[in-house]
Amino acid sequence: MKILSAEQLKEADEVTLKNEGISSTRLMERAASLVFSEIHTRLEGADINIKIFCGIGNNGGDGLVVARLLHKYGYKVEVYVVNYSDKRSDDFLVNYDRYKKESNTWPALIKREEDFPEISPGDFCVDAIFGIGLNRPAEGWLAKLLLHINNSGAFCLAVDMPSGLFPNKVPGEDAAVIKANYTLTFQTPKLVFFLPETMKYAGEVQVMDIGLDRAYLKEVKAKAQLIGKREARQLYKPRDKNSHKGDYGHTLVVGGSYGKIGSMVLSAKSVLRAGAGLCSVFIPKCGYDILQTSFPEAMLITDKDEHELTNIETDLEPDVICFGMGAGKSSKTVKAFKALLEQTQKPMLIDADGLNMLSENNELLNLLPKHSVLTPHPKELERLIGKWEDDFEKMDKIEKFTKKYKIILVLKGAHSFIFSGKHTYINNSGNPGMATAGSGDVLSGIIAGLMSQEYEPLVAAILGVYLHGLSGDICAEEKGYEALISGDISDNLGKAFLALMNDEKKI
Ligand SMILES: NC(=O)C1=CN([C@@H]2O[C@H](COP(=O)(O)OP(=O)(O)OC[C@H]3O[C@@H](n4cnc5c(N)ncnc54)[C@H](O)[C@@H]3O)[C@@H](O)[C@H]2O)[C@@H](O)CC1
Numbered sequence: 001m002k003i004l005s006a007e008q009l010k011e012a013d014e015v016t017l018k019n020e021g022i023s024s025t026r027l028m029e030r031a032a033s034l035v036f037s038e039i040h041t042r043l044e045g046a047d048i049n050i051k052i053f054c055g056i057g058n059n060g061g062d063g064l065v066v067a068r069l070l071h072k073y074g075y076k077v078e079v080y081v082v083n084y085s086d087k088r089s090d091d092f093l094v095n096y097d098r099y100k101k102e103s104n105t106w107p108a109l110i111k112r113e114e115d116f117p118e119i120s121p122g123d124f125c126v127d128a129i130f131g132i133g134l135n136r137p138a139e140g141w142l143a144k145l146l147l148h149i150n151n152s153g154a155f156c157l158a159v160d161m162p163s164g165l166f167p168n169k170v171p172g173e174d175a176a177v178i179k180a181n182y183t184l185t186f187q188t189p190k191l192v193f194f195l196p197e198t199m200k201y202a203g204e205v206q207v208m209d210i211g212l213d214r215a216y217l218k219e220v221k222a223k224a225q226l227i228g229k230r231e232a233r234q235l236y237k238p239r240d241k242n243s244h245k246g247d248y249g250h251t252l253v254v255g256g257s258y259g260k261i262g263s264m265v266l267s268a269k270s271v272l273r274a275g276a277g278l279c280s281v282f283i284p285k286c287g288y289d290i291l292q293t294s295f296p297e298a299m300l301i302t303d304k305d306e307h308e309l310t311n312i313e314t315d316l317e318p319d320v321i322c323f324g325m326g327a328g329k330s331s332k333t334v335k336a337f338k339a340l341l342e343q344t345q346k347p348m349l350i351d352a353d354g355l356n357m358l359s360e361n362n363e364l365l366n367l368l369p370k371h372s373v374l375t376p377h378p379k380e381l382e383r384l385i386g387k388w389e390d391d392f393e394k395m396d397k398i399e400k401f402t403k404k405y406k407i408i409l410v411l412k413g414a415h416s417f418i419f420s421g422k423h424t425y426i427n428n429s430g431n432p433g434m435a436t437a438g439s440g441d442v443l444s445g446i447i448a449g450l451m452s453q454e455y456e457p458l459v460a461a462i463l464g465v466y467l468h469g470l471s472g473d474i475c476a477e478e479k480g481y482e483a484l485i486s487g488d489i490s491d492n493l494g495k496a497f498l499a500l501m502n503d504e505k506k507i
């Protein structure tokens with residue numbers, strides 16, 4: 001699903017009005033009716049106090065439509081107009097009158113702190129103060145109102161966006177922003193719902209298709225795309241009945257050092273679980289027994305050194321090399337890595353200590369085969385590209401970095417981001433249970449395993465990240481977040497492939 005900017009959404013809005021020949025009031029009614037239906041479906045007529053806070057722009061107009069419909073269906077509704085300016089939008093005014101007619105009441109006006117209503121923890125608040133039109137931080141009593149709602153302990157549903165959150169930048173540290181439990185957002189998700197610094201504000205996000213112009217949405221170039229099941233499924237290549245293991249490629253997994261052989265077991269297993277035909281493993285001698293015993297499906301080659309990689313020589317011709325897990329970064333290993341890079345033309349996957357070696361020996365970056373996939377977590381990324389001011393600057397820096405070295409970068413996180421230089425993809429599977437040792441080793445194995453099956457490196461990265469998260473979701477259903485360990489993610493990958501093609505299953 002495309003993630004559009006506020007400007008693009010406003011343009012989509014205008015194109016829709018023109019092409020459908022409808023008024024903006026009609027479009028507002030359509031959008032806000034969906035919000036009402038969602039609330040009505042969940043509350044089922046519950047006898048609770050619903051407090052609706054409306055700004056004086058179109059987000060506030062949406063709030064007034066929701067208020068009118070809830071009132072009509074017998075809910076206990078109190079409307080507060082957050083009167084931060086006298087410039088009320090036309091559609092706000094139309095719906096202000098309609099609400100007054102429907103309810104025979106005048107909404108309360110909030111103009112200063114003394115006007116704030118009491119909010120009990122059992123109340124249901126609707127935040128319709130600001131949407132994508134926010135253009136400066138909320139200040140004075142307005143900021144206090146947002147904090148008053150946050151501190152009330154009441155459930156808060158944000159319409160389109162949590163108020164105080166900019167669609168295109170990170171709010172300052174002390175900025176007042178609504179911390180919603182749930183956000184019903186119009187037409188497309190907003191980028192800030194997925195960035196580490198701002199994702200806490202939106203709570204759970206649901207996208208409402210308000211029927212904006214299809215042709216516009218199809219043509220418009222989005223800065224980023226959200227990858228859910230539908231998108232991931234389109235990338236999957238079904239297997240030919242008449243095939244053999246040679247058709248699914250050969251992955252060579254290189255890494256490990258004394259005490260870190262387990263990471264290699266996890267990666268290598270995940271290579272085969274992702275469907276690669278063959279998996280060879282290159283490790284220091286100390287890992288021989290461990291790997292042969294725990295993973296007999298792999299072919300094994302050892303370094304001359306007992307404890308670390310010093311000379312990665314094989315006569316194999318793998319389709320992809322997955323490098324770095326548990327490798328350490330001694331000078332001998334750096335030398336061996338350099339020689340490997342010099343010999344390799346096909347795109348590689350580089351993870352963990354492979355990334356650390358790249359950041360400590362910058363000249364190695366120039367040796368990376370084109371379209372290689374790098375899979376840093378935020379700390380590894382910082383070592384590679386330096387510090388950033390905020391998430392937006394981080395994205396700019398990554399874009400330049402990926403363009404410069406013609407690589408693909410997977411930034412791991414609650415929502416992992418995949419950068420191709422031209423486009424950004426945001427993964428929507430996974431859960432907090434996956435923040436566990438070895439989860440990254442499993443991911444590198446999955447992506448490399450897909451690359452060896454002739455998935456383009458970018459496609460392997462997107463699909464691999466999605467499947468990794470989906471498998472984690474399946475594990476979490478069975479084991480809960482705390483008990484989930486990374487071997488489970490690898491072991492359940494088969495169920496993730498099945499769930500990818502299955503419409504009935506929730507996950
Ligand atoms: N674009 C679309 O496709 C649709 C938009 N709709 C609604 O319209 C919203 C956008 O409406 P608006 O453009 O009127 O903007 P908002 O309602 O988000 O904001 C209202 C006005 O507040 C002022 N303002 C911004 N920051 C302020 C601050 N910190 N303190 C005081 N005043 C501030 C601005 O001048 C802005 O125009 C969307 O978020 C959505 O809720 C929907 O009605 C349906 C369709």
Ligand SMILES: [K+]
Pocket residue numbers: 059127128129130131158159160161162163
């Ligand atoms: K809002």
